[in-house]
Amino acid sequence: MTLAEIINIHEKPLLELVFEAAKVHRLHHNPQEVQVSTLLSIKTGGCPEDCAYCPQAARYHTDVEAEAMMTLEDVKKSALVAKANGSSRLCMGAAWRNIEDGEDFDQVLEMVKTVNALDMEVCCTLGMMTEMQAKKLRQAGLYAYNHNIDSSNDFYKEIISTRTFDDRLKTIENARKADLTVCSGGIIGMGESVEDRCAMLLTLSQMDPQPESVPINGLVAVKGTPLEDQNQIPIWDMIRMVATARIVMPNTAVRLSAGRAGMTIEGQALCFMAGANSIFAGDKLLTTPNPSRNADMEMFEILGLHPMESFAKGDRPADVKYVYSEQTDTSKAVWERPKHRLERNVEYAKLGKKSRNEADTFKQ
Numbered sequence: 001m002t003l004a005e006i007i008n009i010h011e012k013p014l015l016e017l018v019f020e021a022a023k024v025h026r027l028h029h030n031p032q033e034v035q036v037s038t039l040l041s042i043k044t045g046g047c048p049e050d051c052a053y054c055p056q057a058a059r060y061h062t063d064v065e066a067e068a069m070m071t072l073e074d075v076k077k078s079a080l081v082a083k084a085n086g087s088s089r090l091c092m093g094a095a096w097r098n099i100e101d102g103e104d105f106d107q108v109l110e111m112v113k114t115v116n117a118l119d120m121e122v123c124c125t126l127g128m129m130t131e132m133q134a135k136k137l138r139q140a141g142l143y144a145y146n147h148n149i150d151s152s153n154d155f156y157k158e159i160i161s162t163r164t165f166d167d168r169l170k171t172i173e174n175a176r177k178a179d180l181t182v183c184s185g186g187i188i189g190m191g192e193s194v195e196d197r198c199a200m201l202l203t204l205s206q207m208d209p210q211p212e213s214v215p216i217n218g219l220v221a222v223k224g225t226p227l228e229d230q231n232q233i234p235i236w237d238m239i240r241m242v243a244t245a246r247i248v249m250p251n252t253a254v255r256l257s258a259g260r261a262g263m264t265i266e267g268q269a270l271c272f273m274a275g276a277n278s279i280f281a282g283d284k285l286l287t288t289p290n291p292s293r294n295a296d297m298e299m300f301e302i303l304g305l306h307p308m309e310s311f312a313k314g315d316r317p318a319d320v321k322y323v324y325s326e327q328t329d330t331s332k333a334v335w336e337r338p339k340h341r342l343e344r345n346v347e348y349a350k351l352g353k354k355s356r357n358e359a360d361t362f363k364q
């Protein structure tokens with residue numbers, strides 16, 4: 001599809017769009033099944049990047065404190081709780097720019113092995129990754145790698161100035177080279193245009209194969225980040241985005257992600273009708289609020305939905321053994337630094353040295 005065609009779909013009369021997306025959804029998925037994933041922050045805060053939406057960026061003045069990496073034992077406990085609560089997938093996130101080889105990465109590999117042994121789909125989101133690192137993760141039992149492209153190539157430059165859109169795509173390619181499934185989506189409500197939203201869907205839909213999972217996040221504007229004053233997106237924008245994603249990527253699991261805490265059950269019902277078939281469960285999504293498990297189970301009951309089993313979309317991948325050498329790592333390990341400067345991000349980083357009240361006074 002072209003960008004114009006995707007915009008055309010996105011701009012259809014809303015109910016017409018939902019109806020079309022629902023038809024596509026029923027052709028490719030069981031509409032009563034929803035994949036439930038738990039997102040676990042194994043290393044919170046202290047991130048060197050400048051993503052304008054993120055409270056984990058060390059440079060901004062938010063309430064998120066940097067924490068040490070979780071222990072293997074705690075990760076196992078969390079995974080068991082998530083599994084007992086109906087999650088088929090555990091996604092472990094670390095607030096890193098990219099994976100660095102060494103002790104921390106070795107610890108993550110142990111975490112992946114441990115969760116994989118619990119018969120859960122294991123996903124990681126650890127920043128940029130080389131082909132060799134992807135293969136090490138795959139060998140440890142990783143099932144999916146999350147690396148969001150966030151927005152369109154053009155709008156990305158207005159949100160982040162510490163890494164390039166192309167390096168995001170490169171990481172996704174590296175995940176594919178290691179035979180990992182890909183989870184990649186973005187955020188709406190950051191001030192982007194409809195064209196940016198559709199361009200993001202175009203980039204995702206042109207990947208070959210298309211991502212197995214596409215999270216659609218509604219921005220949660222966190223105090224202290226450069227996007228703290230963005231308004232919550234209307235539910236209709238989320239429904240349009242979900243429906244368009246479903247039509248352009250029929251086989252993908254379209255995931256309702258951040259921003260769900262601000263949605264009503266009725267709003268989420270329309271998203272499920274429009275083709276969403278995955279959610280993140282748990283009271284927190286990394287550092288932002290999420291509906292409680294009880295609220296989600298009540299919603300499933302009302303809507304006649306049930307959680308999907310692990311590996312429901314295909315066989316559990318066979319074990320692999322890679323032989324590593326520096327020569328086999330054809331991907332670059334040095335990631336680019338863009339040359340542009342984002343004044344808003346720079347201002348917020350400076351404000352981080354002052355108290356929150358002083359920052360508010362500054363803005364007035």
Ligand code: SF4
Pocket residue numbers: 047048049050051054055056057094095096097127
């Ligand atoms: S979104 Fe990820 S890379 Fe960006 S600042 Fe947050 S933790 Fe770091």
